[in-house]
Amino acid sequence: MLADALLRSMTGTTALLRVTGTNTDTSQSEVGLVATTFYEVAVSPVVMRKLHPTWQDGDESKWELFVSATSVTQQVNALNLESAQALFAMTLAVTVAGQDYLIESIASNEAFGQAYLYRLLLREAHKQGT
Amino acid sequence: MQNAKDSFYMALRTRLVAINPERTILLRGTVRPGILVEEAEAPFSQLPNDTFILRWLGLGTDPDLGSTMMAGQCEILYQTCGSQSFGGLDRGRALSVMDEELAAMTKPFYTLKLNYTATPATAMLTKVFWDEPTFGPCVIQRNRLSRSANVMVYSYQEQGE
Numbered sequence: 689m690l691a692d693a694l695l696r697s698m699t700g701t702t703a704l705l706r707v708t709g710t711n712t713d714t715s716q717s718e719v720g721l722v723a724t725t726f727y728e729v730a731v732s733p734v735v736m737r738k739l740h741p742t743w744q745d746g747d748e749s750k751w752e753l754f755v756s757a758t759s760v761t762q763q764v765n766a767l768n769l770e771s772a773q774a775l776f777a778m779t780l781a782v783t784v785a786g787q788d789y790l791i792e793s794i795a796s797n798e799a800f801g802q803a804y805l806y807r808l809l810l811r812e813a814h815k816q817g818t
Numbered sequence: 819m820q821n822a823k824d825s826f827y828m829a830l831r832t833r834l835v836a837i838n839p840e841r842t843i844l845l846r847g848t849v850r851p852g853i854l855v856e857e858a859e860a861p862f863s864q865l866p867n868d869t870f871i872l873r874w875l876g877l878g879t880d881p882d883l884g885s886t887m888m889a890g891q892c893e894i895l896y897q898t899c900g901s902q903s904f905g906g907l908d909r910g911r912a913l914s915v916m917d918e919e920l921a922a923m924t925k926p927f928y929t930l931k932l933n934y935t936a937t938p939a940t941a942m943l944t945k946v947f948w949d950e951p952t953f954g955p956c957v958i959q960r961n962r963l964s965r966s967a968n969v970m971v972y973s974y975q976e977q978g979e
Binding site for chain 2: 777
C-alpha cells in the first residue's frame, strides 16, 4: 500500500493500543474494582507529530498519530471486530515509545470508499501508579 | 466512603434497568445500562449522550456522632441530542424523560450498603442515604441539551472501612 510505504519512509514506528477485554459486564468492573483483561495490539507503521502548540497552563501536549489502515484492518480481523471504530472504542490508551496517550478524536482518510489512513488526535496521559 | 459510592451507583443502576431497560450504552465492548461512574472508566474526550454519568466531587465528615458520618457530593450529568428519527426535534422531550428517570431512580432515598470487594458483594450493617437531587439549569450547546443534578450521599463509617 502506498500509504504504508509513505509512513515507513518517514521513520514509521509501532504503536501499541491498550484494548480492554469484552467480558467486563460485572458490577466489580463497573466500579473500578477489577482490572479487566487488557491486551496490547500493535499497529505499524505509524507516524506521530506534535500539533501546533496552543499551550495552556495545566494542559497536556496534543499529538496526531497517523496509523496505517492496513495494519488496523488486520487487527480488526484478528480480534473479530466489526470495524476500526469498534477497535478504537475499546482502546483505553495508545503507547508510543513508552509514553501513554489518550485518544481525543479519530478521523480517517479515504480513497474510493476505503480508508487508507487513520488519524488519531492524542493527548499525553498522566503517569499512572503501579 | 468507597463502599457508599459503589452502593449508590449500583442502586441507581438496578433501578434504571427497571425504569427504562432500553437505556443502554455500548462501553468497553459490552452493552450495559446507560449509567456509569466517570472515575471508573477511561477518560472521555466527549461525554456520551443519553447516559447518566456519575461524577464524585465534594467530601465531608462529621466525627461528632457515635459513628463518623461521611458525605459525598455526587454530580449526575446527562445530555441528549434527541433521536435521529425525529431529526433531533425531540431533544427537549428526551431531556425531560431523563429528568424523570433520574428523579425516579433516586427514590427511595436509601439503599443497603454493600461491600463490592467481595464476590458476591456482602451486605454491611448500615444504609447509604441521600438528599433529593438538586437539578441545575438546562445548558444548550447547538443541538445538544445537557443538565446536571447534585445529590449529597451520606453513610456511617463502619468497622474496617
